[in-house]
Amino acid sequence: MKAALFLAPLFALAMPASADTAPxxxxxxxxxxxYETExxxxxxxxxxxxxxxxxxxxLVVRDGRVxxxxNGTxxxxxxxxxxEARAEEIRLASR
Structure with missing residues (x-):
């Protein structure tokens, strides 16, 4: 039980990081x-x-272009x- 109480805050800290990598x-x-980004x-x-x-x-996002x-094309x-909202999100993250 003590171990579970000790580990709970660590799992809480890890959750936002995994949410950032969600597609x-x-x-x-x-x-x-x-998509996922790099x-x-x-x-x-x-x-x-x-x-x-x-x-x-x-796909590569650079200078406002994708x-x-x-599929070979x-x-x-x-x-x-x-x-517009999604484009702004991608643009901000690419700076």
Whole structure:
């Protein structure tokens, strides 16, 4: 019982960190992108799957543009082309 009381605060501290790594999503041209992110210098890498097909993608967010590959096809669009709130969230995180 004492061990459980001691460990409870540690689990509480770990929970927000795991919530930050939870997949996020946005939509563009009828495609839903479910992704996780990685920072590399001045760019943000989005990797995940797009739906409805479930195929993998890798996109790079840099200078207000999203570029990359999705299911063997080149993807390129302005960050401002997606939902404004979601675009702002991605933009802020990529600084």
């Amino acid at each position: 996020q999503q946005f939509e563009h041209n009828g495609i839903t992108y479910v 920072e590399r210098g001045d760019q943000r890498i989005l990797t995940g799957r797009h739906y409805p097909t479930g195929a993998r993608f890798r 570029t990359g590959r999705m 080149t993807v390129s669009f302005r960050l401002s082309d997606i939902d």
